[in-house]
Amino acid sequence: MSLLFELPETPSVAIIGEETRFPVRRVFCVGRNYEAHAREMGFAANREAPIWFTKTPTALCPSGATIPYPPGTANCHYEMEFVVAIDAPAFRIAAEEAMGIVMGYACGFDMTRRDLQNASRDKGYPWDTGKDFENAAVIAPITRAAAFGEIGGQRITLSQNGTTKQDGTLAEMIWSVPELIADLSRMYHLAPGDLIYTGTPAGVGPVAEGDVLEGRVEGLEPVRLAIGPAE
Template identity: 65%
Template sequence: MTDPLFAVPAAPLVPVEGAAGAFPVRRIFCVGRNYAAHAAEMGNEVDREAPFYFTKSAHDICLSGATIPYPLETRDCHHEMEFVVAIGAPAFRVSEAEAMTAVYGYACGIDLTRRDLQGAAKEKRRPWDLGKDFEHSAIIAPITPRAAFGEIGDQAIRLAVDGTVTQDARLSDMVWSVPEVIAHLSRFYHLQPGDLIYTGTPAGVGPVGPGNVLLGEVDGLAPLYLSIDAAE
């Protein structure tokens, strides 16, 4: 075997609450339209036959507390607050009853979206990659282990921009539950430790700009802080 021609970045690491080690990120899966009110505000209906997904590069990960430049080539970048599931055990073709055994923990996350680029792609019936998969677009707070968080129920999920709450819902509002998402996704992928699932965003998404400070919260999890700087 020959030596690599150049070095590549190691897997991004996410801190874990109460643990000395960190969670290495392998892949990022994102659930689309998993809150009916958000689907409606975007002019869409929920597909109740099956969830659907898009992906982000693991190297889009950005840790809570960061200050990031306003994203490239967009004039309409939106925040999307998310409940993130961290996978800690292999899962392939698991049932809903088995799905939660694959979960390591949970975290607050934000899916930044270049909404103008996503919209242009939708109009041309093209993939959303330019709108969704870009540097610093997968924000995440420290992960809380599953046992410390407890059962997923009606915990509040909210996001505030400069102190004004823009998104406010309950995890119980999700169209597809976490066990349902894991079971369905495991039919198409061999889920492995290090995979993250961003489970969708509630209604109230909106634009962010230079100078904005974001605070994302889910009851029982470490909060998420993000500041937006001027464009590069």
């Protein structure tokens, strides 16, 4: 069988201290997983079930990149996130067993065209154009889970041009990582190469040309991004 045309290589993420890279199959994201962030968006904390959306792997962007200000928006926001990398299959897995499929963790930015997201939300439309676009899933190299240790009260922060804008802890997540994996596995056959962006603390805001963003989670490689001129 021959193909009409060739597709780009499978997107992948570096792994700290290794030559092998993590190939990305799918990117799942959680909305409003920090109570203070839900409030700043005008919503009460959602404790019924996680709010899921997806980004295509082509939205991935490596840490350290300079990207053009995204097209189609006048209000692009940063959102700092703790990212979970999965390297084993799971379907309808219990939360008590969920950490067994976790390969590692990374710092990431869930870049958001907020004006498009809000317009879609107000009309009851999907969030796709607000969330899934080129360079919208920024990610730093992955740290193996064993090297990171237990998820607890590690700080998660973001600075914009050297000024801290987001400052929280992983313990503030409404839905823990095991709970997120268990819930997601009820709806999807999870598989090696899946990433989960686990939500953002309060303090999200707009970016502008010339901005430099740096996100940190204690124990992980920081994620960095510069915003260039629009195309």
